[in-house]
Amino acid sequence: MGISKRVFRSKPVAAIIPPNPDRLTLRSVPLELAGDWGRMLPASVLHVLERMRAACFDAVRLVSDDQPERLRVDEHTSGGPPAIWLHSGESDLAWIIVDVGERDWSKLAYQFGHELGHVTANSWRFTARPGGPCQWLEEAMVEAFALRGLALLADSWSRDPPFRDDSGFGAAVAMYRQNIVERYGKLAIEQGNPKEFNAWFSQHRAALEAQRGLSSFAQVASLSILTEYERAPSAMEALGALNKWPGRSSIALEEYFDAWQASCRKLRAAADLPLRLQMLLGLS
16 A cells, blocks of 8 residues: 556546535545446445545544545556555546455455545645655554544444445444454564554664555554544544655654644644654654
8 A cells, every 4th residue: 555656547437526516625525436346336336435434534624735626536456556646637636546356345445544544644646755764654644544444434334334234244344444453463463562662663663664655564553553543533633734844754753743743733733643653652
């Protein structure tokens, strides 16, 4: 999972247009589909995406001053990883790539949720080149964003299923999420499973900063960040203040936290999340 910088055009095959286009945020911008969705009904795909988007943004205030006006979800069957397509055209469009099996709604929601986290963190424009010593932290934060969203989706699916007589599938979504969390928990044990996040970070910082994408270390870090999201969901608004400075994730982590907090002040967003993570990592 991550970000792919390419130039590509694909005709949308379906879309959901919100009723009030004058007051759009990432929570409500039009969703459209592109790519090869096989025998999946476009309306069903869009319904799942809408429900996952609502779950991910539950109790989260969107603060970015550069949110897209459209959100495209493109199904690729080439076997490549899900990603944000950093395209050079249609400057109002955030473009998400997924690769899922037919009616694999859990996987679709999960992949979409992770990439939606990148969009929330302002990593959707052509200039949003990933990399640098701090990219792992964004990957861990958006992975936790997706895992929290899956938990809320599972609950809402059980109570109010998007498809008729399908409330039981909420348990399948919950199990899909639990399998991911358990896998990351096993990785944590392999990596030393320290009681303190800062001890783990100090031990593995070099590997964290050298690897790209959602590495095994970033996966483990996402569990600690998930705990923070569940403890204080409103603090997640600070995700919208990410990457609003020159250098984005290519600067040193200490400078990254300073820039993030300054961005929070500029956007009048709560800085609880960067302050808390800075403390947990032993950098404050």
